[in-house]
Amino acid sequence: MTDADQLTALMTDLGRRARAAAAQMATQPRAAKDAALTAAAAALRRDLEPILAENAKDMAAGREKGLTPALLDRLALTPARVEAMARGLEDIAALPDPVGEVMAAWTRPNGLRLERVRTPLGVVGVIYESRPNVTADAGALCLKAGNAVILRGGSESLHSARAIHARLVEGLDQAGLPADAIQMVPTSDRAAVGVMLTLSDSIDVIVPRGGRGLVERVTRESRIPLFKHLDGICHTYVHADADPDTARAVCLNAKMRRTGICGSTETILVDTALTGTLLPLIIADLQQAGCEVRGCERTQAAVPGVVPATDADWDTEYLDAIVSVRIVDGLDEALAHIARHSSSHTESILTENAEVAEAFLTRVDSAIVMHNVSTQFADGGEFGMGAEIGISTGRLHARGPVGVEQLTIFKYKVRGTGQCRP
Amino acid sequence: MTDADQLTALMTDLGRRARAAAAQMATQPRAAKDAALTAAAAALRRDLEPILAENAKDMAAGREKGLTPALLDRLALTPARVEAMARGLEDIAALPDPVGEVMAAWTRPNGLRLERVRTPLGVVGVIYESRPNVTADAGALCLKAGNAVILRGGSESLHSARAIHARLVEGLDQAGLPADAIQMVPTSDRAAVGVMLTLSDSIDVIVPRGGRGLVERVTRESRIPLFKHLDGICHTYVHADADPDTARAVCLNAKMRRTGICGSTETILVDTALTGTLLPLIIADLQQAGCEVRGCERTQAAVPGVVPATDADWDTEYLDAIVSVRIVDGLDEALAHIARHSSSHTESILTENAEVAEAFLTRVDSAIVMHNVSTQFADGGEFGMGAEIGISTGRLHARGPVGVEQLTIFKYKVRGTGQCRP
Numbered sequence: 001m002t003d004a005d006q007l008t009a010l011m012t013d014l015g016r017r018a019r020a021a022a023a024q025m026a027t028q029p030r031a032a033k034d035a036a037l038t039a040a041a042a043a044l045r046r047d048l049e050p051i052l053a054e055n056a057k058d059m060a061a062g063r064e065k066g067l068t069p070a071l072l073d074r075l076a077l078t079p080a081r082v083e084a085m086a087r088g089l090e091d092i093a094a095l096p097d098p099v100g101e102v103m104a105a106w107t108r109p110n111g112l113r114l115e116r117v118r119t120p121l122g123v124v125g126v127i128y129e130s131r132p133n134v135t136a137d138a139g140a141l142c143l144k145a146g147n148a149v150i151l152r153g154g155s156e157s158l159h160s161a162r163a164i165h166a167r168l169v170e171g172l173d174q175a176g177l178p179a180d181a182i183q184m185v186p187t188s189d190r191a192a193v194g195v196m197l198t199l200s201d202s203i204d205v206i207v208p209r210g211g212r213g214l215v216e217r218v219t220r221e222s223r224i225p226l227f228k229h230l231d232g233i234c235h236t237y238v239h240a241d242a243d244p245d246t247a248r249a250v251c252l253n254a255k256m257r258r259t260g261i262c263g264s265t266e267t268i269l270v271d272t273a274l275t276g277t278l279l280p281l282i283i284a285d286l287q288q289a290g291c292e293v294r295g296c297e298r299t300q301a302a303v304p305g306v307v308p309a310t311d312a313d314w315d316t317e318y319l320d321a322i323v324s325v326r327i328v329d330g331l332d333e334a335l336a337h338i339a340r341h342s343s344s345h346t347e348s349i350l351t352e353n354a355e356v357a358e359a360f361l362t363r364v365d366s367a368i369v370m371h372n373v374s375t376q377f378a379d380g381g382e383f384g385m386g387a388e389i390g391i392s393t394g395r396l397h398a399r400g401p402v403g404v405e406q407l408t409i410f411k412y413k414v415r416g417t418g419q420c421r422p
Numbered sequence: 423m424t425d426a427d428q429l430t431a432l433m434t435d436l437g438r439r440a441r442a443a444a445a446q447m448a449t450q451p452r453a454a455k456d457a458a459l460t461a462a463a464a465a466l467r468r469d470l471e472p473i474l475a476e477n478a479k480d481m482a483a484g485r486e487k488g489l490t491p492a493l494l495d496r497l498a499l500t501p502a503r504v505e506a507m508a509r510g511l512e513d514i515a516a517l518p519d520p521v522g523e524v525m526a527a528w529t530r531p532n533g534l535r536l537e538r539v540r541t542p543l544g545v546v547g548v549i550y551e552s553r554p555n556v557t558a559d560a561g562a563l564c565l566k567a568g569n570a571v572i573l574r575g576g577s578e579s580l581h582s583a584r585a586i587h588a589r590l591v592e593g594l595d596q597a598g599l600p601a602d603a604i605q606m607v608p609t610s611d612r613a614a615v616g617v618m619l620t621l622s623d624s625i626d627v628i629v630p631r632g633g634r635g636l637v638e639r640v641t642r643e644s645r646i647p648l649f650k651h652l653d654g655i656c657h658t659y660v661h662a663d664a665d666p667d668t669a670r671a672v673c674l675n676a677k678m679r680r681t682g683i684c685g686s687t688e689t690i691l692v693d694t695a696l697t698g699t700l701l702p703l704i705i706a707d708l709q710q711a712g713c714e715v716r717g718c719e720r721t722q723a724a725v726p727g728v729v730p731a732t733d734a735d736w737d738t739e740y741l742d743a744i745v746s747v748r749i750v751d752g753l754d755e756a757l758a759h760i761a762r763h764s765s766s767h768t769e770s771i772l773t774e775n776a777e778v779a780e781a782f783l784t785r786v787d788s789a790i791v792m793h794n795v796s797t798q799f800a801d802g803g804e805f806g807m808g809a810e811i812g813i814s815t816g817r818l819h820a821r822g823p824v825g826v827e828q829l830t831i832f833k834y835k836v837r838g839t840g841q842c843r844p
Contacts, residue, residue: 023761027785108806112795119787122817204817225647225818246840253842339445350840361835363449365541373534373838382843383834384530395544395626396647397819400834412805412822413783416795418668418772420675421804 004191011195014150014183015202018123021180022148026120030097032175037093037140040171041086044136047167048082054163055132062130062156070260075130075157085136085164088387089171092140095386098408099146115413120146122204124407125196126389127152127218129210132160137387138207139168139182145407148181150203152196154210155188197222207390207402227402229393231317231343232262234375237334237360238282239351240273246372247278247350252285253374254348255323262391263346263378266317267324269334275302275327283325291321298327314341331356335363342366344393346378367393367400426613433617436572436605437624440545443602444570448542452519454597459515459562462593463508466558469589470504476585477554484552484578492682497552497579507558507586510809511593514562517808520830521568537835542568544626546829547618548811549574549640551632554582559809560629561590561604567829570603572625574618576632577610619644629812629824634739649824651815653739653765654684656797659756659782660704661773662695668794669700669772674707675796676770677745684813685768685790685800688739689746691756697724697749705747713743720749736763753778757785764788766815768800789815789822 025033044051055077062072101118108114124147126138135151142149153161165184172179185192197206200223207227208218215230236254238247254265270279280303283293287305294313295306306325313324314337328334338347348370349360357371368378380388380401388401398406447455466473477499484494523540530536546569548560557573564571575583587606594601607614619628622645629649630640637652658676660669676687692701702725705715709727716735717728728747735746736759750756760769770792771782779793790800802810802823810823820828 023787026787106806108804112799112804114805243840249842250840257843357837361837365445365448366833368834368836370836371838372840373836374842376843377534377836377838377841382530382534383536384528395831397831399831409817409819409821411788412790414790414792414795414799415779415783416793416799418665418672418794419799420671420796421679421798 007187007189007191008195010187011185011192011199012202014185015123015199017180018148018150018183019202021178022120022123024178025143025146025148025181026099028146028177032177033097033144033146034093036143036171036175036177037089038171039174040140040168041089043167043170044082044086044089044164047163048079051082051160051163051167052077052079054159057159058157065156067156071130071156075132075160077132077160081133085133088133088137089140092144092386092404095144095404097144098405103410110419111417112419113415116410117413118408119411121407121409122147123202124149124389125152125203125206125224126150127193127196127206127208127210127214129154129214130157132157132164134209135161135164136168138209138389139165141387141389141404141407143172143181145404147407148183150183150185150196152185152193158188193218194221197224200224205397209390225396227390227392227394227398227406229262229343229345229391232264232345233267233315233317233341233343234263234265234346234378235267235269235338235342235348236265236375237269237328237338237347237349238271238274238278239331239349239353239356240271241353241356242274242278242350243352244278244281248281248285250348250350250372250374251282252289254376255286256289256291256321257374257376259321260319261376263375264319265323265348265375267314267326267341269326269328269337272298272327272329279303279325279327286323289321291323294322294324296326299325302327317343331359335360338364338366345391346370346375348373348375367391429609429611429613430617432609433607433614433621434624436607437545437621439602440570440572440605441624443600444542444545446600447565447568447570447603448521450568450599454599455519455566455568456515458565458593458597458599459511460593461596462562462590463511465589465592466504466508466511466586469585470501473504473582473585473589474499474501476581479581480579487578489578493552493578497554497582499554499582503555507555510555510559511562514566514808514826517566517826519566520827525832532841533839534841535837538832539835540830541833543829543831544569545624546571546811547574547625547628547646548572549615549618549628549630549632549636551576551636552578554579554586556631557583557586558590560631560811561587563809563811563826563829565594565603567826569829570605572605572607572618574607574615580610615640616643619646622646627819631812647818649812649814649816649820649828651684651765651767651813654686654767655689655737655739655763655765656685656687656768656800657689657691657760657764657770658687658797659691659750659760659769659771660693660696660700661753661771661775661778662693663775663778664696664700664772665774666700666703670703670707672770672772672794672796673704674711676798677708678711678713678743679796679798681743682741683798685797686741687745687770687797689736689748689763691748691750691759692721694749694751701725701747701749708745711743713745716744716746718748721747724749739765753781757782760786760788767813768792768797770795770797789813
């Protein structure tokens with residue numbers, strides 16, 4: 001066999017085993033799944049030292065490779081981060097079990113009784129980069145929803161991910177669940193991802209978690225549907241009737257709380273009416289916090305110290321302390337700008353005008369629309385969904401945060417008394 | 423420009439216009455959508471004669487091409503069939519509007535109020551064969567759900583489909599809705615389908631409706647997720663505790679009511695305990711109704727006149743008056759057979775034993791599972807969902823009948839009072 005044949009055989013086998021494990025997982029009681037999560041959390045805590053030692057290998061290799069400080073920070077495990085992972089598993093165990101939930105029930109005139117019942121989705125593939133905690137979060141969410149998962153972490157975090165994965169498998173084992181329910185791709189060969197993306201018989205959905213390059217590659221190559229977002233070009237629209245203090249606080253938070261997350265605001269739209277009043281204050285707040293402000297021509301004319309924005313700025317996810325600001329002539333122009341430039345992730349309006357707010361919430365076609373809220377709340381945890389495996393800007397199955405419930409599907413149970421169709 | 427370039431430009435423009443129409447449709451009130459459906463129904467009735475004349479052209483061409491009587495029957499329009507289409511549109515108008523429905527609402531400890539609100543899916547592509555009524559059904563379901571749709575009918579039914587499409591567009595027009603909400607691919611060039619399947623920016627989901635060849639081609643080529651089923655290899659399992667009269671009536675109906683639909687039973691599994699009692703009666707009923715019965719070795723030994731089944735029979739969707747029969751040693755063997763050979767469409771158990779029935783309903787991993795019901799009820803209309811655009815055996819977004827509700831997705835509305843994320 002050539003290397004390519006071997007890789008295909010390896011990945012196909014992984015997929016086959018995941019499908020078999022998924023069939024076993026589908027009918028497991030809540031107690032077994034939660035026991036696996038709790039045991040895995042205990043194993044993470046017990047093995048803190050060996051896990052940190054494995055992580056140290058990744059960190060050393062990363063430094064040698066010249067990874068940026070930001071990437072090294074993502075890669076690093078600390079006692080606090082391992083504890084957070086363990087607590088994350090326990091939090092997921094505490095969530096209700098979605099499987100078996102009767103979503104709807106009705107009876108037909110001929111006496112047929114129908115139920116739409118929640119079931120696991122099947123097999124989930126997760127392709128991610130250097131954050132080791134994704135191993136724990138994604139594995140646990142898929143387990144809770146009764147799925148099998150195939151995890152493919154970045155090569156930079158391989159030792160860390162393996163160390164975490166081993167404790168998840170120990171949890172499965174202690175609870176009498178199949179170890180194949182949480183598998184890791186055992187090679188760091190990049191070609192393995194390519195093969196994984198063709199396994200449409202054994203993987204039902206792929207979740208790419210990482211930078212634009214990763215998501216673009218997966219989108220281009222995948223024969224399997226995706227839960228993904230490419231960009232988080234989120235907008236905050238300051239309407240003429242915004243409360244000034246609210247608007248200043250929320251704009252600052254929406255951009256600057258953490259600039260590297262997908263829910264961070266990249267563009268602030270401000271009504272013309274506020275050009276001489278609120279606009280300069282919002283910009284001053286941002287600049288004082290160390291944010292570069294790039295403005296449209298009217299913004300530049302109104303406020304000194306604003307960098308000229310180019311056309312490309314309106315389509316850029318900075319993921320940095322940079323914001324673009326544009327003055328708009330009211331709601332319709334704001335909606336038009338958002339329809340054209342948004343990545344359909346999260347948009348927020350700041351206003352005390354309830355009617356305008358409702359129009360905005362209805363007419364903006366994004367996964368998450370907000371009124372008087374910082375876009376930084378665009379997060380499954382903040383939504384009360386427990387952890388999330390990612391955020392989807394797609395329009396199929398799951399939109400917005402993908403939590404335990406979004407990792408399920410349903411089937412119909414039809415109960416009768418011998419009905420024949422006329 | 424080459425022909426291929428022209429085709430790509432044509433299809434891309436179709437997609438772009440569909441996306442724009444979808445944005446307009448998303449916020450239309452129920453009244454406008456229902457008015458369009460009602461007006462289209464009236465136009466179909468008013469123009470019965472011209473529609474039949476267009477259909478006659480397709481029929482003449484079909485006869486000349488040597489289409490089978492079954493295909494010609496699918497293609498034929500009659501006054502009754504046009505009336506049924508018109509009534510179908512009115513039935514869809516009478517369904518509740520799914521768009522705007524608050525699916526869930528909750529409040530977070532920090533005061534954020536969240537709603538999951540139903541929205542249209544976006545743009546649906548439907549690729550179908552010769553049934554002209556799919557034009558009306560698919561167009562109407564997509565319209566009702568606030569979507570735009572691109573219809574691609576078979577070349578055999580092009581005149582009929584165009585005639586029906588024109589009346590749908592008249593309905594849109596009368597209701598002040600964009601004509602581009604229901605577009606037809608204007609060429610019968612087969613390459614147009616290939617281009618359509620690459621338009622992932624402008625089409626959110628593709629529904630292939632037709633024979634195995636069509637569905638396989640679409641599955642192979644599509645870069646867009648599908649709502650589809652390839653086969654309907656449905657099983658009826660006669661458990662030892664089945665009521666004999668119920669079992670005989672349901673088996674006969676499940677196979678023979680209409681043999682050409684996907685919910686028709688292809689394999690009957692019978693418990694060993696019934697070998698000398700119920701099995702011969704079930705087989706005799708089927709044979710008397712003109713059904714060929716192919717049996718496993720034990721069935722052949724027990725009942726004379728049974729044709730030997732080969733291994734291939736258990737994986738064959740006959741779509742004809744043929745059934746395979748296998749004797750199994752109880753529930754577990756029935757479940758194992760189904761897990762191996764089912765196409766995950768519809769499975770039914772016949773038994774008076776409630777505990778066994780519940781185990782079957784839980785453990786069979788198919789879109790539809792039934793107890794004491796003929797599998798021929800596997801149909802969106804019979805489920806009370808109004809019409810269906812198809813049945814999905816996939817595990818993403820929609821499983822089972824795809825009706826108006828399954829042609830929607832959701833977004834999150836988050837209302838606050840100036841919350842900033844700590």
